[in-house]
Amino acid sequence: MRRRPHASVAAGAAVAVVVAVGLAACGVSTTSVTEAEFTNELAIPPLAESTVNGGVRTFDLTAEKGSTEFPGQDGPTETWGFNGSFLGPTLRAERGEKVAVDVANDLDEATSVHWHGMHLPATMDGGPHQMIDPGQTWKPHWTIDQQASTLWYHPHPHGKTEDHVYKGLAGMVILDDDASADADLPDEYGVDDLPLIVQDKSFDDGELELSDDGAEPGMLGDTVMVNGTIGGVQEVTSEKVRLRLLNGSTARTYAFEFPDRSMDLIAGDGGLLDEPAEVDRLRLAPGERAEVVVDFTAGETVRMRSAEVDLGGVAVPATMGGHDSFDVLEFRAAETLTPAPEPAWSPSSHAGDDALVEAEAATTRKFELEEREINGERMDMNRIDEVAYVGDTEVWEVRSKQPIPHSFHIHDVQFEVLSVDGEAPPVEMSGRKDTIYLEPNRDYRLLMRFEDFADSTMPYMYHCHMLLHEDEGMMGQFVVIERGQEADVGVPAGHDGAGHEH
Numbered sequence: 001m002r003r004r005p006h007a008s009v010a011a012g013a014a015v016a017v018v019v020a021v022g023l024a025a026c027g028v029s030t031t032s033v034t035e036a037e038f039t040n041e042l043a044i045p046p047l048a049e050s051t052v053n054g055g056v057r058t059f060d061l062t063a064e065k066g067s068t069e070f071p072g073q074d075g076p077t078e079t080w081g082f083n084g085s086f087l088g089p090t091l092r093a094e095r096g097e098k099v100a101v102d103v104a105n106d107l108d109e110a111t112s113v114h115w116h117g118m119h120l121p122a123t124m125d126g127g128p129h130q131m132i133d134p135g136q137t138w139k140p141h142w143t144i145d146q147q148a149s150t151l152w153y154h155p156h157p158h159g160k161t162e163d164h165v166y167k168g169l170a171g172m173v174i175l176d177d178d179a180s181a182d183a184d185l186p187d188e189y190g191v192d193d194l195p196l197i198v199q200d201k202s203f204d205d206g207e208l209e210l211s212d213d214g215a216e217p218g219m220l221g222d223t224v225m226v227n228g229t230i231g232g233v234q235e236v237t238s239e240k241v242r243l244r245l246l247n248g249s250t251a252r253t254y255a256f257e258f259p260d261r262s263m264d265l266i267a268g269d270g271g272l273l274d275e276p277a278e279v280d281r282l283r284l285a286p287g288e289r290a291e292v293v294v295d296f297t298a299g300e301t302v303r304m305r306s307a308e309v310d311l312g313g314v315a316v317p318a319t320m321g322g323h324d325s326f327d328v329l330e331f332r333a334a335e336t337l338t339p340a341p342e343p344a345w346s347p348s349s350h351a352g353d354d355a356l357v358e359a360e361a362a363t364t365r366k367f368e369l370e371e372r373e374i375n376g377e378r379m380d381m382n383r384i385d386e387v388a389y390v391g392d393t394e395v396w397e398v399r400s401k402q403p404i405p406h407s408f409h410i411h412d413v414q415f416e417v418l419s420v421d422g423e424a425p426p427v428e429m430s431g432r433k434d435t436i437y438l439e440p441n442r443d444y445r446l447l448m449r450f451e452d453f454a455d456s457t458m459p460y461m462y463h464c465h466m467l468l469h470e471d472e473g474m475m476g477q478f479v480v481i482e483r484g485q486e487a488d489v490g491v492p493a494g495h496d497g498a499g500h501e502h
Contacts, residue, residue, distance in 0.1 A: 029323040031220040031252075033200065036231035038303070038330035040071060043227045044190040045172060045197070048089035056098045056141065059091050061113065063132075063155075063169060064106040070223075071230050073206040080107065080167040086228045088171030090195055091153070093144050095177040095350070100141035105132040110157060111164055113138070115173065116287065117151035117269055117414070117434045119451070122458040122480070125411055128158035128381065129458060145452070146414065147271030147354060147432065148180035150244045150289045152197075158381060158475075162218065162250045162467035166210050168228075170248050172197060179272060183345035186242040186293065192340070194234065194241060197248045198328060200224050216404040218251030218468035220321050224306075226329050236296045236333040240340035242266070243292050243304075247284040250467040252321050253405060253437060255309035256328070257281040258294060258302060264343050267291035270414035270432025276343045277427040283309055285407035285437035287465035290428075293343045296333045303327040312439025315403040356416050356447050360393040369408070369438065369464060369474060370401040378473030384459055386478035387487045393449045400438040406469065408444075409435040411460035412480070415448040435465055450480045457488040 050059045066085025067076035082088025093099050103113050110133050114126035123130070124140035132138045151173040155164035172195045186192035200221035202209045210219055226232045243263075247254055257263075257280060264276040269289050282290055296302070304327070311322045348354070365386065367374055377385065388394065395418065400406045414432035417425040421442050429436065436444060456479060463475030479487045 028318055029321075030319050031321045032222065032324055033224050033326040034222050035326060036071075036224070038231045038233050038327070040229050040231050040233060042232035042234040042329065043229045045087060045090045045195055045227060047189060048083075048091045056100050057093060058100045058102060060102045060104070061088060062104040062106055063111055063113070068168070068228065070203070070225075073203055075206055077203070077206055077208060079208065080164070080169050082169060082171055086168040087197060088153070088169070090172045090174060090189075092174045092176070095144050095146065095148070095175065097144050098141065099144060100139060103132060103138045103140070105134055105136055105138075108134055110134065111155045111169065112157050113153050114156035114411075115151065115153050116409070117149065117289075118142075118173070119146045119412055119414070121453040122412070122455045122460050125460060126153070127156045127411065127459075127461050131157060144175060146175065147348060147350070148177040149175050149267065149269070149271040149432070150195075150246065150291055151175065152246055152248065152289070154248075156461070158379065159471050162471050163210065165248070165467060166201070166250050167208065170197065172244070172246060174244070177348050177350070179345050179348035183272070183343075184341040185266065185343055185345065186238060186240055186340060192238040192241050193244070195227065195244045195246070196329070197227050197246045198224065198254060199248045200252045216320060217406070217466040220252050220324075221249075224326060224328060233330045233332060236331050236337065238296075238338045238340050240293050240295055240343075241331070243294060244289065245282070245284060245292065246289045247286050249286050251286060253283060253285045253309050253311060253407075254306040254328075255281050255283045257305055257307050259305060260302070261295060263292040263294050265290060265292050265428065266343055268429070268431035269434045272345055273431040277430065279428060281307060282428060283437065285405070285435070285465070286467065287407055287409050287435040288433075288437065296331065296337065298333055298337045299335050300333045302331050304329045304331070311405055313403055313441060314405060320405055356393065356449055358393075358395070358418060358447055361395045361447065362392045363388075364395045364397060367396060367398045367408075367462070368401050369399070369406050372469060372473040374462070374474060374476045377476065379463075379475040379477075383477065384479050384487050385476035388450045388478055388480045389483050390450055390452070390454045390480055393447065396446045396448065398436075398438060398444045398446060399442065400440050403440045405466060406438045406474075407435055407465040408438055408462070409465045410446075410448070410462045412453070413448040413450060415446040418445040418447050420444055454480055454482045454485065456481050456485050
């Protein structure tokens, strides 16, 4: 895979200014997507096999090199994947289960595996402090204690996350609970309950190319794929289909829609909403997920699209994907469809304990994103930026101060969006979230609670999920400790989790 030359933020801004002269007044795009021929059966990531011993469900993942055949390319493309050549299997577990994952690294360089959206101890989080050396196996374990949701896993090596994700290291995680088990929702995995990992790529002589020449917010590919399938087609056999949408791209933001029908939004990043919400279009930035239910009619063929996306007050939307529109996936409905009930569910038995209450917020923190810094600092692996206390509810006020896209992700917690510029958030931001698109120069107030896990030396991350931004320093670290503890200054050398069983 060809790698970009390292470009500074200033250089990227200069390029944007030059391009803006010719594009600011028109609707053309410099990041357009090539329309695919929809002729290929959609690949469905297999459900990961597991074993249960001593009350612990154990999965096995191996990061490995491989080669993948992509339509339109001459010969196989070198790719990376988990338990295969590209992407990885879907891990599935229930609330209350003890789980473990044996993660082996068969690559020739160190990597890590972060459980994006998961509430778990910092030593099991899979961030840049839990690197796995070549030939080593990492063995994190924890108890699932959060709402039914669609999460994902991907590498998180400091300075190389974009590269590792782009090559193909990513997979989905599905969590179930009592509410999802009893819900009137499509639930047959791969049939009427579909995992959809949407990514954009570019190819050069049949190989993946990662080269943006200083573009913001990173490279935007001209080829869009779902679950690794270009021009994917999914057969529909039910009147209603549940789509678990994951923006697994490194920089591109999508605006998913069906041109002739609305969708029922049923879940965000971190779990089911209070009730279904009808939406016509759904914006997802890198790292964000959502679940929607879509109605189909017997015998029809329809495509899900990504429409031109409102990126907020960015400087030059034409260079940042804002003017791009393209088909993503084709659905072909059978001549006879299985009837399905309207989406409905009851609250989980954990709803009372899970509830977040703004009045209980003990601390308000402010985070400003600008250049490649958060609050004026670039990432330092040996610096603790924030200290939180177990049991505390907090409000984080987050703002992007520059006119380029940012996507803000917090490890360990699921938050609620209290307001955007002092107003109630749109329905698309309701429910629990761990990642949020930041429109420039707008104030986002996020409510969260830190629970269960304390560690004075091992941090969690908060960062921009535009992965070029993350790699170039737009990331900070926080620890969660008990009152009476003191956070250590710096992370002890060697406390990285590589090759160790925790």
